[in-house]
Amino acid sequence: MKKLLIALLGLALPLTAADADWSWREAKIDARPGYVVLLYGSGDAEPRTWTPAARVGRPRGHVFPVEWLVDAKAVENRALVEAVSYDLDYFLKDVGRPDPWWYVQYRCQTTSNWYGEVHWACP
Numbered sequence: 561m562k563k564l565l566i567a568l569l570g571l572a573l574p575l576t577a578a579d580a581d582w583s584w585r586e587a588k589i590d591a592r593p594g595y596v597v598l599l600y601g602s603g604d605a606e607p608r609t610w611t612p613a614a615r616v617g618r619p620r621g622h623v624f625p626v627e628w629l630v631d632a633k634a635v636e637n638r639a640l641v642e643a644v645s646y647d648l649d650y651f652l653k654d655v656g657r658p659d660p661w662w663y664v665q666y667r668c669q670t671t672s673n674w675y676g677e678v679h680w681a682c683p
Contacts, residue, residue, distance in 0.1 A: 582653045582660055587625035589615040596664055599679040600640045613644045624652050647678040
């Protein structure tokens with residue numbers, strides 16, 4: 561909205577770090593501490609039954625490396641991949657500004673993280 565408003569007004573304002581676009585891409589993640597795991601499963605089910613779906617590493621610049629822990633191209637994983645991809649976009653690109661990495665670690669500790677199908681865990 562802010563960029564659209566600036567464009568409509570014809571103003572050329574410099575972008576700040578908070579305005580920079582965040583993204584994620586598939587990449588190998590170092591399995592040492594410092595990453596986040598996304599688990600997939602019903603919030604009504606026992607957490608031990610949730611499927612480890614992806615790992616997210618610390619961002620490099622404004623890009624988060626994401627490693628799938630399931631076969632992301634398999635038909636049987638389509639719902640999982642869609643749900644996790646939605647969460648990645650939502651929490652890493654949209655909600656967590658200006659510091660999505662901090663926000664994701666905070667999200668791991670919230671009770672709202674237990675609802676829905678995708679759960680963020682900080683090992």
